[in-house]
Amino acid sequence: MEIDDKIIYLICFFEELFMKYGMDATLAIYLNLLINLVILSMVVIAVNYLVQNFVIEGFKIFTNRTKSTFDDFLIQSNFPKYVGRIPPLYIVYKLIPLIFAEFPLALKIYDKLFTFYVIILVIWIFRSFLRTTRNYLKTREEFNDKPLESFSQIIMIFIWVIGLMFVFAELTGESVGSFLISLGAASAVILLIFKDTILGLVASIQVSVNDIVRIGDWITFEKFGADGTVTEINLATVRVQNWDNTYTTIPTYSLIADSFQNWRGMQESPGRRIRRSIYIKQNSVKFLNYDEIDQLKKISLISPYLENRQTEIDKFNKNNNVDKTLLINGRNQTNLGIFRKYADAYLHEHSAIHKEMYIIVRHQAPTEHGIPLEILCFSRDKRWENFEYISADIFDHLIASIPYFGLQLFEAPSGDDIRNYLSQKTNN
Structure with a gap:
C-alpha cells in the first residue's frame, strides 16, 4: 500500500468504524471529520512546538557562537519564527484536501484561506528579512549617513503591492495581469487617494539617488x-x-x-567660513601725514608694510614733482587703507584661521550706516561653539583696534544720545 493510500485509509478509518457498528452514514462522516480535525490540530501544535523549541532555539545557540551580528538581527526580527511556520503549514497543505474530500464547498473556502495565509506569511518573511538587513547595515559605518529607513519602506511598499495583487487575483479568480489592467483604469482615483504617499515615494527616491540629504547632515x-x-x-x-x-x-x-x-x-571642507562686516564712519576716513604714519609704524604687524609702502609712495611723488604742501596731491596712505592691511595681516597671523583658503578684507559700497569693511576667512575648527569663539575673538580685537587708526565705528544714536544732544544745545 502506497503512502497516500495509507493516509486515506487512516482518514476514513473512523467513518468506516462507525458505519460498521450501524451509525448513520451522514453522522459518521461528520464525526470522522471532527475527529480528523482534532487529530490534525494536535499534530500541527506538536510540530509547531518542536520547531519553535528545538529548531529555533538551536538557531539561537548557533548565532551566539558566530562572529557576525547579522544572524542576531534575524532573531530580533522574528525571522526564524516565521520560517518555522512552514513545516506545520506543509502538513496542513497535504492533509486538509484529503480530510475535506467529501466537502467540496468547505474545501474551496479552505483553498482561499490557505492561499491568503501563505501570501501574508511570505510578506512577513520578506519584511523580517528586510528589517534584519536594515538594522545590520545601520551598524556599518559606511551606511551611517544613508536613508536606510526610506529604502526599506519603499521596498516594503512594492512587496505589499505584489501581495495584494495576488490576493485580488485569488478573490476574483482573475489573473494578476487583469488586476494590473484594472489598476491602470483606476489610476486617477488611486493617484488622488494616495497622493501624499506617492509624492513621498518619489521624493525619497530622488533624495537618495541625488544624495540631497543624508542622516547626520x-x-x-x-x-x-x-x-x-x-x-x-x-x-x-x-x-x-x-x-x-x-x-x-x-x-x-x-x-x-x-x-x-x-x-x-x-x-x-577644510574650514568653516567667517563672513562679517564692520561699519566705519565715512567722515573718520582721512589721508595720513608723516607723523601719523610714524606713529602707526609702532604696530609690529604692519611696520614692514608701512616702511616699504611709504618708500614707494615717496619715490613716486618725488619723481613726479608732486606738491606735497597740500596732502591730497600725489599718492598717499589713508587710515582706512592701513587698517584694512592690518586686519589682513592679523588674519594671516591668527592660528585658528585656515591659511590655504580665502582670506579677504574688502570694502563694500557705502550705505547709510557707513562703509562696510567685510572680513571673509575660514576657521580651521568647524565645531559650532569653537567657531563662534574664534569669530568673536577676531572681531573683539579688530573693533578694539579701530581707534588706533583714527577711525570710528558707525552706531545709530540711542535715546540717551539724542537727549544729551538736546540738553547741550539748550544749555548753549
Whole structure:
C-alpha cells in the first residue's frame, strides 16, 4: 500500500468504524471529520512546538557562537519564527484536501484561506528579512549617513503591492495581469487617494539617488523652522533635531519642492567660513601725514608694510614733482587703507584661521550706516561653539583696534544720545 493510500485509509478509518457498528452514514462522516480535525490540530501544535523549541532555539545557540551580528538581527526580527511556520503549514497543505474530500464547498473556502495565509506569511518573511538587513547595515559605518529607513519602506511598499495583487487575483479568480489592467483604469482615483504617499515615494527616491540629504547632515529649513541635524529619513517625513534639542518634522517631498540649506559642504571642507562686516564712519576716513604714519609704524604687524609702502609712495611723488604742501596731491596712505592691511595681516597671523583658503578684507559700497569693511576667512575648527569663539575673538580685537587708526565705528544714536544732544544745545 502506497503512502497516500495509507493516509486515506487512516482518514476514513473512523467513518468506516462507525458505519460498521450501524451509525448513520451522514453522522459518521461528520464525526470522522471532527475527529480528523482534532487529530490534525494536535499534530500541527506538536510540530509547531518542536520547531519553535528545538529548531529555533538551536538557531539561537548557533548565532551566539558566530562572529557576525547579522544572524542576531534575524532573531530580533522574528525571522526564524516565521520560517518555522512552514513545516506545520506543509502538513496542513497535504492533509486538509484529503480530510475535506467529501466537502467540496468547505474545501474551496479552505483553498482561499490557505492561499491568503501563505501570501501574508511570505510578506512577513520578506519584511523580517528586510528589517534584519536594515538594522545590520545601520551598524556599518559606511551606511551611517544613508536613508536606510526610506529604502526599506519603499521596498516594503512594492512587496505589499505584489501581495495584494495576488490576493485580488485569488478573490476574483482573475489573473494578476487583469488586476494590473484594472489598476491602470483606476489610476486617477488611486493617484488622488494616495497622493501624499506617492509624492513621498518619489521624493525619497530622488533624495537618495541625488544624495540631497543624508542622516547626520546639518540643514537649515526656514519654512519649517528647522535648524539642526537630520536624525531620520523615511518615506513620508524627515526628522531634524534642532540645536535647542527640539525636533522638527519635515515632509520628505518638501526637500525637492522647496529651498533649504545643507551645511554638509562646509562640514566636509577644510574650514568653516567667517563672513562679517564692520561699519566705519565715512567722515573718520582721512589721508595720513608723516607723523601719523610714524606713529602707526609702532604696530609690529604692519611696520614692514608701512616702511616699504611709504618708500614707494615717496619715490613716486618725488619723481613726479608732486606738491606735497597740500596732502591730497600725489599718492598717499589713508587710515582706512592701513587698517584694512592690518586686519589682513592679523588674519594671516591668527592660528585658528585656515591659511590655504580665502582670506579677504574688502570694502563694500557705502550705505547709510557707513562703509562696510567685510572680513571673509575660514576657521580651521568647524565645531559650532569653537567657531563662534574664534569669530568673536577676531572681531573683539579688530573693533578694539579701530581707534588706533583714527577711525570710528558707525552706531545709530540711542535715546540717551539724542537727549544729551538736546540738553547741550539748550544749555548753549
